[in-house]
Amino acid sequence: MRGPLIVSLDVWNREGLFKIIDQFPTDEGMTVKIGMELFYGEGPTIVKELLNKGFKIFLDLKLQDIPNTVKMGMMQIGRMGVTYTTVHALGGSEMIAAAKEGLELGSEEAGVPTPKLLAVTELTSITEDALENEQNCKLDMVDQVVSLAKLAKRSGADGVITSPLEVSSLKEQVGNDFLYVTPGIRPANFPKDDQSRTATPKQAAEYGSSALVVGRPIIRAEDPVAAYHKMLEEWNYAN
Numbered sequence: 612m613r614g615p616l617i618v619s620l621d622v623w624n625r626e627g628l629f630k631i632i633d634q635f636p637t638d639e640g641m642t643v644k645i646g647m648e649l650f651y652g653e654g655p656t657i658v659k660e661l662l663n664k665g666f667k668i669f670l671d672l673k674l675q676d677i678p679n680t681v682k683m684g685m686m687q688i689g690r691m692g693v694t695y696t697t698v699h700a701l702g703g704s705e706m707i708a709a710a711k712e713g714l715e716l717g718s719e720e721a722g723v724p725t726p727k728l729l730a731v732t733e734l735t736s737i738t739e740d741a742l743e744n745e746q747n748c749k750l751d752m753v754d755q756v757v758s759l760a761k762l763a764k765r766s767g768a769d770g771v772i773t774s775p776l777e778v779s780s781l782k783e784q785v786g787n788d789f790l791y792v793t794p795g796i797r798p799a800n801f802p803k804d805d806q807s808r809t810a811t812p813k814q815a816a817e818y819g820s821s822a823l824v825v826g827r828p829i830i831r832a833e834d835p836v837a838a839y840h841k842m843l844e845e846w847n848y849a850n
């Protein structure tokens with residue numbers, strides 16, 4: 612089955628959040644993404660409130676630290692009852708494994724399902740030049756992303772965040788038994804904003820994305836619920 616279309620709630624505070632979220636039906640098992648700006652501003656209670664309303668949560672905090680610190684942080688996240696969360700693959704194999712262990716420990720303790728651990732490979736803001744001259748990486752971007760995705764997989768991550776345009780080559784090299792969650796989704800004829808390599812929900816389905824992350828085309832739409840349902844339909848019913 613095709614995974615969810617995750618609505619990225621990139622807002623600053625609870626007022627902004629509920630202005631959008633209160634328009635959505637709560638009985639559809641919809642998944643929403645909370646990032647660091649909202650989480651740092653409002654704290655874990657915002658996660659609880661959304662869970663209590665019936666939403667599934669992707670808590671996107673992109674952890675990277677020494678393995679023990681990440682493990683403890685992930686124990687806290689594991690207890691919350693979220694469905695997905697993130698680490699930087701650049702933190703290394705031990706850190707990714709520790710993140711997974713923390714999620715398992717926290718979720719078991721709280722009696723909730725273990726969140727799926729998604730790894731960020733190279734940030735899309737990193738250029739080939741920065742990769743070579745700041746990170747001193749000998750690989751080109753594609754090989755580096757594949758290498759980090761493989762590292763994440765063998766360290767216990769459940770998937771990666773990636774551009775929809777990279778999914779098919781990643782799938783070939785990393786395998787089908789891994790999640791490829793893709794932002795950079797735009798309806799046809801919609802402005803790209805600051806995203807440069809975009810795909811429509813239908814194209815993302817054709818490339819093999821496991822789940823979509825969509826922000827501005829939904830949360831800044833005149834009718835966010837209608838925009839969501841339109842994109843969801845395209846995603847669910849693409850061949």
Ligand code: C5P
Binds near residue numbers: 646734773794804826
């Ligand atoms: O508004 P838009 O649809 O571009 O939002 C996409 C969401 O996905 C944002 O929360 C953005 O931070 C996130 N994201 C991304 N590209 C990545 C990783 C995350 O756009 N490589």
